[in-house]
Amino acid sequence: MVTTFxxxxxxxxxxxxxxxxxxxxxxxxxxxxxxxxxxxxxxTAVAASTVSIIATxxxxxxxxxxxxxTNTRVAIWLEMGTATGALTGALVAALVNQRVxxxxxxxxLAYSAYNMFxxxxxxxKSEVVPDAISRRLRLGGSYFDKALGHRVDYQVTRTLPGxxxxxxSGAAAGLLGIGAGIFKVxxxxxxxxxxxxxxxxxxxxxxxxxxxSGAVVYFARGDVKPLVAGPVxxxxxxxxxxxxxxxxxxxxxxxxxxxxxxxxxTALEMIYKGVKWW
Amino acid sequence: xxxxxxxxxxxxHPIELVLARLLRxxxxxxxxxxxxxxxxxxxxxxxxxxxxxxxxxxxxxxxPVLRVxxxxxxxxxxxxxxxALFSLVVLCAVAAGIYFGKRG
Numbered sequence: 001m002v003t004t005f006x007x008x009x010x011x012x013x014x015x016x017x018x019x020x021x022x023x024x025x026x027x028x029x030x031x032x033x034x035x036x037x038x039x040x041x042x043x044t045a046v047a048a049s050t051v052s053i054i055a056t057x058x059x060x061x062x063x064x065x066x067x068x069x070t071n072t073r074v075a076i077w078l079e080m081g082t083a084t085g086a087l088t089g090a091l092v093a094a095l096v097n098q099r100v101x102x103x104x105x106x107x108x109l110a111y112s113a114y115n116m117f118x119x120x121x122x123x124x125k126s127e128v129v130p131d132a133i134s135r136r137l138r139l140g141g142s143y144f145d146k147a148l149g150h151r152v153d154y155q156v157t158r159t160l161p162g163x164x165x166x167x168x169s170g171a172a173a174g175l176l177g178i179g180a181g182i183f184k185v186x187x188x189x190x191x192x193x194x195x196x197x198x199x200x201x202x203x204x205x206x207x208x209x210x211x212x213s214g215a216v217v218y219f220a221r222g223d224v225k226p227l228v229a230g231p232v233x234x235x236x237x238x239x240x241x242x243x244x245x246x247x248x249x250x251x252x253x254x255x256x257x258x259x260x261x262x263x264x265x266t267a268l269e270m271i272y273k274g275v276k277w278w
Numbered sequence: 279x280x281x282x283x284x285x286x287x288x289x290x291h292p293i294e295l296v297l298a299r300l301l302r303x304x305x306x307x308x309x310x311x312x313x314x315x316x317x318x319x320x321x322x323x324x325x326x327x328x329x330x331x332x333x334x335x336x337x338x339x340x341x342p343v344l345r346v347x348x349x350x351x352x353x354x355x356x357x358x359x360x361x362a363l364f365s366l367v368v369l370c371a372v373a374a375g376i377y378f379g380k381r382g
Contacts, residue, residue: 005319052341054339057342058304062298068294072349076364083371087374090379094281174375209343212343213375214301214375216375217379220379227327233312234309
């Protein structure tokens, strides 16, 4: 039993480190690890993974907030989209064809992976001009980048398209149980013109709230098994705290380089899921 | 081009520090409950352990929701009505999600 705990704990640590650096929930690691290594039922794994998202978010956010990497104003603006989207997703889940959605969202992610790859050399975002809403709400921010050794001031633009994307990303989370951060980071980085590190930290901050309302469902159904979720979540908490410290010192370009293959992989996996069930 | 270079924006935003403190408290409390729960399990107290762990998971679950409540209170105090309203929208959506989720 102790060995099992240690392995589950270690999986959590790895997921926490990776999730906090990339602004993702870490479900991409936890779900396959628990189902493949321990042969656990999908529902137990997904439930543990959903609670872990909250752990990644909460554990890493402390360091990101202190270093002002998290843009709380952007986060609250966008959370309106994710929260209402998740609610809609949960309400209409029975009415929609999941296969079509998997393919649609998969294609969307594939496009954003392609877009991220195409713009990989364009480092400068200094020419971003804030739109009217962004100016009105003072969404721009600044943080001290420990990897660059200087302060980064940035502006935020296309706030309304960003909000709409967040609505659909929330709906995807509610409908398909995926996409904690994988839609959010590209939306902020590529659509709204935010620096990659600020996008990742802000995504990290936001995913906790969406996951919390999802986790309640799993708790109510009794899918959250304490002996599985306990060690995973403890590991994720520790991993997220470590990962956040690492991320603060990493170059944005390097983090993007890690993000792109995960984005491409998730896109392919989703398209495959949709096609397979046809 | 740098827009919005006014001093107000450069000022320290206490909201980050308040939220950071809240999230740290939540994660420490959850981690402590989980760690004790797992330790108790290893020691063979199979009845108490799941309860402690579940308590830890619930503390963790409540932390982000409390974070939105705290942000709403801060925005109201600062008379930042736009963001107070946004926080309220988020809270209502989360509350509705929890309500519908519990009903199955």
